[in-house]
Amino acid sequence: GQNIDQPTEMTATEGAIVQINCTYQTSGFNGLFWYQQHAGEAPTFLSYNVLDGLEEKGRFSSFLSRSKGYSYLLLKELQMKDSASYLCAVRAPNDMRFGAGTRLTVKP
Amino acid sequence: DVKVTQSSRYLVKRTGEKVFLECVQDMDHENMFWYRQDPGLGLRLIYFSYDVKMKEKGDIPEGYSVSREKKERFSLILESASTNQTSMYLCASRSTGGANEKLFFGSGTQLSVL
Numbered sequence: 001g002q003n004i005d006q007p008t009e010m011t012a013t014e015g016a017i018v019q020i021n022c023t024y025q026t027s028g029f030n031g032l033f034w035y036q037q038h039a040g041e042a043p044t045f046l047s048y049n050v051l052d053g054l055e056e057k058g059r060f061s062s063f064l065s066r067s068k069g070y071s072y073l074l075l076k077e078l079q080m081k082d083s084a085s086y087l088c089a090v091r092a093p094n095d096m097r098f099g100a101g102t103r104l105t106v107k108p
Numbered sequence: 109d110v111k112v113t114q115s116s117r118y119l120v121k122r123t124g125e126k127v128f129l130e131c132v133q134d135m136d137h138e139n140m141f142w143y144r145q146d147p148g149l150g151l152r153l154i155y156f157s158y159d160v161k162m163k164e165k166g167d168i169p170e171g172y173s174v175s176r177e178k179k180e181r182f183s184l185i186l187e188s189a190s191t192n193q194t195s196m197y198l199c200a201s202r203s204t205g206g207a208n209e210k211l212f213f214g215s216g217t218q219l220s221v222l
Contacts, residue, residue, distance in 0.1 A: 002167070042215050043198075095156050
């Protein structure tokens with residue numbers, strides 16, 4: 001079966017660092033994606049990991065451990081505009097499945 | 109700029125109606141997807157298509173069907189709409205050029221079935 005878990009909600013302070021975790025159990029693995037989705041908008045791509053380790057892209061970094069079925073998204077120097085839902089998604093050979101998303105609220 | 113277009117942003121239908129949700133992409137992508145998004149449940153895969161006239165069931169295909177007669181268009185059909193199909197429907201497409209090919213999403217259709 002397919003199972004992708006992430007926390008439902010998180011709150012953090014502007015300027016701080018926050019880590020959003022994702023664990024997965026899927027049949028087939030061709031990579032893990034993180035998407036950002038602001039309220040009322042479509043998801044947009046943030047990052048991709050297929051090999052173990054850390055991928056850094058500006059204020060955002062994503063980590064993958066395939067043996068543990070675990071990933072996290074790290075957001076640094078949080079800004080108010082980072083308030084959004086963050087979706088973890090796993091690619092199998094042909095399809096793409098998502099976790100329920102983590103709603104992040106950034107407070108002043 | 110890449111574009112995935114869904115025909116309607118908001119749609120209101122009555123129980124029992126046949127509903128068509130249209131999605132068109134202009135990127136010559138092979139793969140296309142239909143998801144529904146509900147609070148607390150996230151995006152759930154209804155159907156996907158990896159090429160013209162090909163379709164595969166996702167996690168929640170019951171009550172839905174799809175059509176992919178042309179590469180750029182992927183239609184979701186609700187044969188007889190029910191209130192539990194009230195949801196946000198998101199279409200997405202992707203190239204098969206590489207494993208890191210990301211999904212491009214349309215703006216979504218908020219469907220209300222009364």
